[in-house]
Amino acid sequence: MRAIQVGDPLPSVPLFEKFPGNEVLLADLIGTKKAVVFAVPGAFTPGCTRVHLPGYVDAYDKLRSKGIEVIACIAVNDPFVVTAWGNAAGATGKIRMLSDPRAEFTKAIGMDFDARPLLGTVRSKRYSMLVEQGKVVQLFAEPDGGGLTCSLAPNLLSRL
Structure with a gap:
């Protein structure tokens, strides 16, 4: 599968928010709005918890001031874990x-990448x-799929 590229539309593949039955289509959530979407290999993993998610939480006001209306984080975990992680991070x-x-x-x-050796399954x-x-x-x-450089909030903010 070719990786998504600039100019591509978001696919209509369901994600879940808070509960397994609460389907969200990212394309519908964003609609005609300006949004930031970021993804992590897993909730509660060290880099994601210490750097990636907190950076976006801290940058919330700056992103909003730049016209960002929706900020979404995607993790390959069940909705209960993702929700608990967001709550713990102040998101x-x-x-x-x-x-x-x-x-x-x-x-x-x-x-996607094969993270079975470290995280037990395919991850983002x-x-x-x-x-x-x-x-x-x-x-x-x-x-490298997992580094903590270009996908962080300060980099994205510098490009807005």
Whole structure:
């Protein structure tokens, strides 16, 4: 599967928010708004918990001042874990914490990698993207899939 690229629309693959039955289509959630979407390999993992998610929580006001209307985090975990992680990180009310429990969205955009040796299953590469009108306008995918450089909030903010 080809990785999503600038100019591509978001796929209509369900994600989940808070509960397994609460389906969210990212394309519908964003609609015609300007949004930031970022993904992590897993909730409660060290880099994701210490750096990636907190950076977006801390940058919330700056992102909003730049016209960002929706900020969404995607993790390949069940919705209960993703919600608990968001609550623990202070993301509630700022960042939409979305679960991709079977990595279906992640695979549909070609951002999956085999993390079985470390995390037990397929996970998402670390990336961030700016989405406008339902299409990817900017994309920052970590070259190794898991690093903590170009997908972080300060990098994305510097490009807005």
